[in-house]
Structures are given as C-alpha cells and as structure tokens.
Amino acid sequence: MGPDKKQQYHLEPPKGLMNDPNGLVWFRDRYYVFFQWNRYKKDHSHKEWGMFWSKDLINWEFRGGAIQPGDTYDRSGVHSGSCLEIDGKLCAFYTGSRKDSQGKRNSTQCLAVSQDGLHFEKKGVVLSTPKGFTQHFRDPKVFRTKKNGYYMVLGGQKENGKGSVVLGSSEDGLQWRYSHILAEAKEHEMIECPDLFALDGQYILLYCLQRRNNEEDQVISAHSAYQLVSFDEDTGQLRSGDLEHGYETLESGFDFFAPQTFEAPDGRRILFAWMSRMEEEEQENSFGQGDPRIHCLTIPRELELRDGKLYQRPLRELYGLLGQEYEVKRTGENSCVVRPERRTWYLKLQAISHEAFSSELHLNLGETELHWDGRRLVFTRRNWVRDEQEIRSRILDRLEEIEIWSDVSSVEVFLNGGEAVFSARVFPMTEPAVVIDGMDERAKLTVRGMI
Known part of the structure; x- marks a missing residue:
C-alpha cells in the first residue's frame, strides 16, 4: 500500500479511471461536469460518461454513470463530447465507438437527451463519418450561433493520415450534416478535443495536436494548443486553416490534456481539463497502485483575453x-x-x-x-x-x-x-x-x- 493520493478539492471518481472532461454545461440551476469513466478498472478498456453536479462550482456531488455503452453504434464505448440545452432539454453529443472482432473501429456521433439532467434517453446516430476520413473522427463540441443555428466542431483524421478540425452544421440542433474542413495539419496525424468559442468578441480555437503511429494505431505524443482565429458564423469558415503554425501552447506543465470550456450564466468562460496524462505506463501503474481510483480534473479556470494572449486564472x-x-x-x-x-x-x-x-x-x-x-x-x-x-x-x-x-x-x-x-x-x-x-x-x- 502506498501513500493516500485522494484529492480534496479536485474532481475525481470514487473508483476506476477518469479521463477527458465532457459535457460541461449549466442546466436547470446546476453546473454539470461529465467525464470519460471506466468504473470497472483503472485502464481504458471501458468508456462511459460519469457525472458530477454542483450548485456553486465548489461543492460537487458524484452522480455515477450518466450514459453507458451497449447499443449497436456505441457498444465499444461512449466517448468524448459536449452538452447543450436545446428547447429546454439537455442534449449530450458524444462519439459512439463500435469495433469488430478484428478490432477495426467504426465511429459515429450520437445524441442522448435528458429532461431532468439525470436520466438520459439515447436517440442514436446523428452524424456518420464522412467520405475522405478514417474512423478517427470524434469529440463533437456543439455550440449555438447568433442566428440560432448550430455548429459542431470535431477532430478528424483524413485518409492521407493527417489530422484536421471539421465542421458540422444543423438548423435545429438535432438533424446534422457534415459541412467542411475548418483547418488542417501536415505533420500531426490526428487532432483531438477541438473547442471553438468567442471571448470578448474574439474567436478562439482550442485543440490537441497528436502524433500517431498510423500503422500500429498508437499514440506517440500529444499536447494542447490554442489559436486566435477569424471565424465567420454565416459561412462557417476560418480565415486561417493551419493548425501547426501561429498557435500557442495552452499549458506548460506535465499533466494537462483534453481541455473543454463552457459559458457560465454570468458570461464567464470556464475551462476544465484532464490533469493526469502521465507519459509512461509504468508511471501510471505505480501511481494508481493501492488506490481504488486514478486521475482527476484540473481546478476550474476562468479564461481572459489580454493583449492577444489567453490567460487562465483560478476560478x-x-x-x-x-x-x-x-x-x-x-x-x-x-x-x-x-x-x-x-x-x-x-x-x-x-x-x-x-x-x-x-x-x-x-x-x-x-x-x-x-x-x-x-x-x-x-x-x-x-x-x-x-x-x-x-x-x-x-x-x-x-x-x-x-x-x-x-x-x-x-x-x-x-x-x-x-x-x-x-x-x-x-x-x-x-x-x-x-x-x-x-x-x-x-x-x-x-x-x-x-x-
């Protein structure tokens, strides 16, 4: 038995493995933080959405599992995504994963809807992987436009083995279609966890650059970045589509990945991230030894834009x-x-x-x-x-x-x-x-x- 590593004011589940924060949202007088969760083991063999909620962003209550795999389209995992209130309902968009007996992946973007913020009804697939992309196509982040339409930004890998950020669109937030590629990478094989939002009138794109061994389908390295971008809501176009130049590193530490933001009722833009991307399997196994759980989220951070730079302040x-x-x-x-x-x-x-x-x-x-x-x-x-x-x-x-x-x-x-x-x-x-x-x-x- 090693020393007690249970955190006191960071979000972590009572057991199992936590990774990406998902579905950050304010709904019916509560803040919600969903997250990737394996309740059974301290590895990545199972993925569902776990859930915390809070009235004040300080006192959090763990509410167990919210969305579990099991249907044809998500039987191999309920993966990362986002939430948005649409017509008084909490709509959760996530990547459903299905693998065949040879381990070949099929990814689709799926929807689950809740009336009360606690019980979710799956609605099935809303967007399939379009032509020109591999099945590394995931992490939908949905937002409403000023004209009450909807956009979905996703991370994708093109058939040439290089990463991109992709845009989907919808008139009602329920029926979706693939629109176009927003931005591309020439060196990195995958882009994960994109987030596009306006802060003080300036659009900001968050994303994670990932190097992969495509032949072995394995991650080599990854880090989080951001760009100040010019985004036209009417056309859904970015003025610059280069993900590898002109970006800033979002965080300089060891354990920070998959950041996601949401807008609080008072207009603040708040960020959570996964604070446990340990680089070595041996290091991760040693850290979790003797504990029922592993990994946590960062403290929530308020984002500010100053002199063209993104600042992160403690909530x-x-x-x-x-x-x-x-x-x-x-x-x-x-x-x-x-x-x-x-x-x-x-x-x-x-x-x-x-x-x-x-x-x-x-x-x-x-x-x-x-x-x-x-x-x-x-x-x-x-x-x-x-x-x-x-x-x-x-x-x-x-x-x-x-x-x-x-x-x-x-x-x-x-x-x-x-x-x-x-x-x-x-x-x-x-x-x-x-x-x-x-x-x-x-x-x-x-x-x-x-x-």
Whole structure:
C-alpha cells in the first residue's frame, strides 16, 4: 500500500479511471461536469460518461454513470463530447465507438437527451463519418450561433493520415450534416478535443495536436494548443486553416490534456481539463497502485483575453476555500520556510523582481521545484518511478506573481495572473513544506491552508 493520493478539492471518481472532461454545461440551476469513466478498472478498456453536479462550482456531488455503452453504434464505448440545452432539454453529443472482432473501429456521433439532467434517453446516430476520413473522427463540441443555428466542431483524421478540425452544421440542433474542413495539419496525424468559442468578441480555437503511429494505431505524443482565429458564423469558415503554425501552447506543465470550456450564466468562460496524462505506463501503474481510483480534473479556470494572449486564472469561487494563514519563518537573509499542516495549501508570492526572487522555490521538500533566472521559469518534478527530475520550462518577459494551489497529489502553478500555467500530479512522499531561496523583504509571501 502506498501513500493516500485522494484529492480534496479536485474532481475525481470514487473508483476506476477518469479521463477527458465532457459535457460541461449549466442546466436547470446546476453546473454539470461529465467525464470519460471506466468504473470497472483503472485502464481504458471501458468508456462511459460519469457525472458530477454542483450548485456553486465548489461543492460537487458524484452522480455515477450518466450514459453507458451497449447499443449497436456505441457498444465499444461512449466517448468524448459536449452538452447543450436545446428547447429546454439537455442534449449530450458524444462519439459512439463500435469495433469488430478484428478490432477495426467504426465511429459515429450520437445524441442522448435528458429532461431532468439525470436520466438520459439515447436517440442514436446523428452524424456518420464522412467520405475522405478514417474512423478517427470524434469529440463533437456543439455550440449555438447568433442566428440560432448550430455548429459542431470535431477532430478528424483524413485518409492521407493527417489530422484536421471539421465542421458540422444543423438548423435545429438535432438533424446534422457534415459541412467542411475548418483547418488542417501536415505533420500531426490526428487532432483531438477541438473547442471553438468567442471571448470578448474574439474567436478562439482550442485543440490537441497528436502524433500517431498510423500503422500500429498508437499514440506517440500529444499536447494542447490554442489559436486566435477569424471565424465567420454565416459561412462557417476560418480565415486561417493551419493548425501547426501561429498557435500557442495552452499549458506548460506535465499533466494537462483534453481541455473543454463552457459559458457560465454570468458570461464567464470556464475551462476544465484532464490533469493526469502521465507519459509512461509504468508511471501510471505505480501511481494508481493501492488506490481504488486514478486521475482527476484540473481546478476550474476562468479564461481572459489580454493583449492577444489567453490567460487562465483560478476560478474566483475557489478563494472561498482558503483558511488560516501560516507563519513565514526567515531562515537566512534571503530565504524562508513555511510548514503547512496538510498538503492542501495555497501560496501567493507578489512584488517579485529580479533582485527579490532570483533563485528557487521548493515545494513539499523537493517533490516539485520552481527555478527563475530572470528570463526562464523552470518547473521540475521528481519522477516517482525512476527517482530523477523531470523538467518543463517557459520563457517570460517578467515574473511578477506566483500563485500555487496544492492538493494531496497535485500542484497547479499560475504565473503573472495566468499568463503561464504548470500542472502536475505528484506522488506524496514528504511532509508539506515551502522553502524559498532568493527572496528579500520587498516580496510579499502568503501561504494559507484550506478549510
């Protein structure tokens, strides 16, 4: 038995494996977060939609399975998708997977409808894979246009083995047709989990670039990206259709994938992502050993557009979780230590300058570390399988603020109000502690526990 890794304020199921967030929506005075779930094992052999709901985005209730596989068109899995309220009903669009005895895949986009947000009735296939694409055709994200029509963005692989983002359209949200390719990749073999939305009048396209071995049908690598795009709602066209140039990396950390957004009733654009895309099977197996569950979602994040960049800030409601403030003890002229009572803590370091913070920040006795040299922020994590450092980094023009949210087995780091973010699952091996070297009296440090 290993250490307890159960999170305290991140969404995770009571058992089994969680991956992509699905169907983020506000419906009948509740927030909904659906997710890919294997309730039986901690692997990807079974896929259904699990469900959480909440009145306030803080207190979540796990409601079990919402949509299960079993029909002809989804007998091999109910895969990722999205939700939208249409005519007072909650409509869930998802990719149904069917495999034959040789493992050959057939993918269709399917619909399930709920009157109460809890019980779903399947309506079957609404869009089949069009000609010119392989059966890697999935992850429908549906949204309403200003003229009350509907669009569906999907990730697809063309028959030439390269990825694309595809558009479907509908007048009523129920009868769908394939429209056209929005954007393409020349190097990456697949595009997953696209999301297209307007923020402050600017359209933003989120997507995941995936390298695949098409012959072996295996994933090699993947990462999340975004572009500011010009999208014409009337024609459904993007001005630029290049997915591999002009994009920004959405997240700089280790464990972040399949982001999805929705619009809250007050107009905020809120994002969740899967915070557990561990790169090695051995690392994943070791992390889940001794626990009934594996993987979680990120904390919810509010998206803002500033000077042409997408910022991710922690959801404002999360600050209501903050409790007692811990004592900061000076251990030297430019160093200090804070010892929280538990692994669930919050840190904010402000008024940083090259002189005030120019060295290192060690979290939980070196499980993760931040190093700033005046130009590059380096984030390291101790690999719990090989006992060596893993490294991620981000070049910044300045470093003025660091905000850290620590849970039992994760760390999320927000720099400069969300300009850059690092997410990581961590294997709990030490007592909670924060050690800073290279901070003088001009910097303001606050560390607080969680209530």
